[in-house]
Amino acid sequence: MTDSNCVSEKMENTTIEDQPPATADAAEDFVDPWNVTSQSQTGIDYNKLISRFGSSKIDETLLARIEKVTGKPVHHFLRRGIFFSHRDLHTILSLYEQKKPFFLYTGRGPSSEALHLGHLVPFIMTKWLQDTFDAPLVIQLTDDEKFLWKDLTLEEANRLAHENAKDIIACGFNPDKTFIFSDLDYIG
Template identity: 75%
Template sequence: MATVIQKTFGDISLDTDVKGDISSSDNSGLVMDGIDEDIIDPWTVVSKSATGVDYDKLIARFGSSKIDQNLIDRIEKVTGKPAHHLLKRGIFFSHRDMHEILNSYEKKKPFFLYTGRGPSSEALHLGHLIPFVFSKWLQEVFDVPLVIQLTDDEKFLWKNLTVEEARHLALENAKDIIACGFDVEKTFIFSDFEFIGMCPAFYQNMIRVQRGVTFNQVKGIFGFGESDCIGKISFPATQAAPSFSSSFPFIFGDKKDIPCLIPCAIDQINKYAFSGGGATVEEHKEKGGNCDVDISYQYLRFFMEDSDRLDEIRKDYSSGELLTGYLKKELITILQGIIAEHQERRKTVTDEVVKQFMTPRKLKLNL
């Protein structure tokens, strides 16, 4: 199993129009005063700094490795394709064992992708979209199968949802995911509530993981307390099971040693965020804007594919030549295009299309 990890990102819903001001000077929800270290677990991200999470400390804490230029160069060499801008800009900033995946790929050995979504709302947000955009790129350049887990059971345990509500949200989220443009011949999407009961091999791997992990281990890693329900405590095993190819015998047959690459993200924290511009036009022109904390510029880093234009914006905004209003205007134009295109594609995702993606079946893969 290998992972590539994505930095945090804020939320704008994919089922709404982007209009007007998308930034605020209020930073609650992003920064918590009085804490000594960033607080990060699978469900909570709180930073002690206005510039966000200290990713270098995070890499050291979790024992991963930084995605450096050597790794990016190697990805481009083995695929023969330019690296995705999310890699080049350090948005996907850390990895575990990515070189092992590339070693296998160079030897013509197969691997597969696994990512997921916890359905807690009717529509995905832009921040939720990023891992799927990157997964789609990985699927295309490496020509590999992908499994996508919808953890509706997780949201039932953590949120005030009924089973029926969680199942409904999973199906609605599946439509947003499919609208990203995944290849139905190489992609299997499954809901935990629907799938686990029909796949003994998946459940058996869940139980193997559960037996191999102690309460003290999950308590330390995930921050569980004595008042948490037992469903939460055992749930990490459910999310671990898809990383084993043996969990999907209808895809991989009796092959149990196919490695898995997992694109994943730290959860979103930018509910409120700073503008990096000056308090007045005069101050902005004199001192320039701070791109490191400006949420509009950070959005552009995620979604503007033209790196030359992004560098130009950073230079002009930092110098004070480009005002905050013009920066936001450029961002809104880009986001309007992305959301409008996604909404149009989503209209074509019928219940029948969803059924095709969520039916257990053999996928097209090179074994």
């Protein structure tokens, strides 16, 4: 860890994207950023996914620690298991207890004009994290990636990033502690 620690909203919902796509066989679940399928009669084995993607389960002990450290109730997305695994949450809590800085990082690949509920859930959780920990937040809009992988012009990909930024801003992030950038605008 560096003095300026980065802990990502990706800790729960996009750890899958950080890993190579899982391979499918007759008895395995298949999860990648776009698909979730299971060959099992009982559905997805989330414990196997946690193990496969190197994350840790969010359990009652961790939820109790969050409440103790922050003095606030955990978000209902955590309590209800919508976010069920993590990376770095223990690190966040330790840094917070030690009054050491860290920041949150998340992003969006803009491929449509508006965000739907599935896009908004991670931003709702990130808003809670920012408010709870009073942490700075960086939001990257990967319009360059959408240009490369979708049938979009550079101008259209950049336009969609700007439209998506409006929806993200509407989530109510602290403007003094939030940096939103488009790859095409900021990096070139």
